Amino acid sequence: MKCPFCNAPSTQVTDTRENDEGDIIRRRRRCGECDKRFTTYERIELKLPQIVKKNGSRTEFDREKVLASMKLALRKRPVTAESVDLAIERIESRLLALGEREVPSDKVGEAVMRELKRLDKIAYIRFASVYRNFEDTEEFAEVLRELAPHAKQAIAKPRTRKS
Incomplete structure (x- = not known):
């Protein structure tokens, strides 16, 4: 070499x-x-499935793009590079296990969210806020409630007034 x-x-x-x-x-x-x-x-170099974007275009799975997205969400968070590498390997393994030639991009996004949720809750929220493109604060609050299902009223649901 x-x-x-x-x-x-x-x-x-x-x-x-x-x-x-x-x-x-x-x-x-x-x-x-x-x-x-x-x-x-x-x-080992295995052929990962092609990623089908929302607009219908197809592209190769790009490990570096996934890594960059995860690093951005994990910026200034106490997560080791080794943990991130292992998470990306799990994402790749899941894609290979599907046995499909093409996979919608949202499956990759959901896999990234699942791994970030395991690694760091703050990074998960950061990524989710961009990936899911929240329309209002209630959608954001729903993700927070999802992270704290056993906490008493972690985030109170909005109350509706009776007229």
């Missing part, structure tokens, strides 16, 4: 490790020319 620092044509593997599930191999490499070290990851 070529060195990302000096573009030397070959590098030496100094350490190889598998993750716990055995589906990713991490390799530490060293360049013989500039002596810098870097890490590469080897993972």
Whole structure:
């Protein structure tokens, strides 16, 4: 593999490790020319389904786009990068398990919301407020009630006046 620092044509593997599930191999490499070290990851490449957007257009599943959306929702939240990577892997696994060639984009959005709900409630609310495009405060309050179903009147439902 070529060195990302000096573009030397070959590098030496100094350490190889598998993750716990055995589906990713991490390799530490060293360049013989500039002596810098870097890490590469080897993972199984599976064909994820195409994503069908709301306007009918189709696109490839983009892990980086999902990661960017999650990072934005998780900004300044105490969640590790490893937790986010595992969440994205679960999303990809769910998409693969569907066994479909095409998946509506809202299934991906719902999967992201499910993972954010597991990781951090504030990030979940941030993402939901944009993803679901709330029309009024009652829709927002409904998401908050959903997060605190056992709390007594976490957010009181609006009272209607009798005329």
